[in-house]
Amino acid sequence: MPAEPTSHPEPDIAIIGAGPAGLVTALRLHQHGIRPTIYETVPELKPLGVGVDIKTVGTAELEDLGLLDEFRAISVDAEDSIFFNHYGQEIYAEKCGVHMGYLHEQRFVHRGILQMLFYRTVIERLGAHAVRLGAGVTGYTQDADGVTLEIVGRDGRTEHVRHDAVIAADGIKSAIRREMHPNQAEPHFSGITMWRGTTLREPIRGGHTICHIGDPTISSMIVYPIAQNFEDSGLDLINWVVETNGEETIEDWNQVGDITDVIPLYDSAKIPFLDVQQLMRDAREVYLFPLIRHDTLDNWVDGRVALMGDAAHAMYPRGGNGITQAMIDARVIVEQLVAHPLDPHAAFVAYDAARRVPVNRIVENMRGEGYEVIRRIVADRTDHQPFGDIEQVLPLAEADEIFSKYHSLVGSPRPGRAAGEATGFRTGDSLTGGTLTGTSEAAR
């Protein structure tokens, strides 16, 4: 997108954090001819993390950033999403993205590889000097004309830098959020632990399916591919996440975990096309991540400083909403800065007014079951036993209703029935009750 003509001097904006939120904000500012400086605490950015599920609204943002082709090259098109009970019986399925009639694709990608795409693009479009690595921001002060940031460099030395406005995209443990909201309640452990892993294997069911498996009162597992022919191996890189009750640990994305004790929870999950226990045993990497409740904030703005991304709305890493909402934050905050060229505070207030309430609603919803509730409903209605005929337990129409509400909540209402395969279905290539065969001993 070409820079818009402006009669005002370019505002001097600092972004704190070179995660997806900060980097996309820099790309959005650059689209309007504004060149920010990004301060990032780590001395070197590495492709860390595992999979994220970029819903259609996220793909729309990437297209608008001029990155659709590059994004497609590093990600996997999501075609269908299938839900199974504890015994591997199929409950429900829906199409994804363009296959459901949306204008944009839903795609699965490695979080770190996507971050590296953003980083490379920032360097190409803004120049290497735009990102200052090894520069951790420890605090801010401000007056009527600008903001002063305190920065600790990799040599431990402190310096002070001055900017017209500051966008804090410094993640779940945001120092700026702590300073802006010193009295906010401490985050606390939900009791649920997440094991996040990847495994290299043959494509599952053709390589474009996300599976949601288990009785959430016991444990829940999500499996989807995040790269095809990963590192020329000829195999798919499969992302999987298991949630169950666990011990409290530190909130750290890079904490290494051990999946051994969790594997037996899936003794009964006999899915015809996927041995989930083998998938976990073959993991290349496993990370432990406690689900921590961060209270939602009642304000993301302090004068010329605004929070965005996980710093503003740390949420459970479910359904790819963290990264997608961060990309939308980036667009809106920049639209407002362009609309209020001489008044960053007014811009940030307008951004807060547009984004905070709906995003806080998503944060709250992510703590609940979301559409995964259908697996709990089935478990409750069958007394946690295998079912005979799923239509007698959870009719398609009832499941459709639950899904339609969720899609609206996250800002992408389901396309109408006129779009063809817009509603739920059952694939029939798994056990759906009524068709119970000898495939699953446990499901008898």
Ligand SMILES: Cc1cc2nc3c(=O)[nH]c(=O)nc-3n(C[C@H](O)[C@H](O)[C@H](O)COP(=O)(O)OP(=O)(O)OC[C@H]3O[C@@H](n4cnc5c(N)ncnc54)[C@H](O)[C@@H]3O)c2cc1C
């Ligand atoms: C290492 C890592 C791995 C992740 N893995 C996953 C995953 O597998 N699945 C998933 O759903 N989400 C993951 N996330 C979270 C995901 O990236 C975010 O939910 C989402 O992309 C929004 O990103 P963000 O930029 O707001 O936050 P983040 O991605 O957390 O980025 C914040 C950035 O700010 C930097 N920073 C922090 N404090 C300071 C400071 N004081 N000064 C300067 N820089 C600072 C951090 O080093 C980081 O680069 C991960 C985050 C990290 C940091």
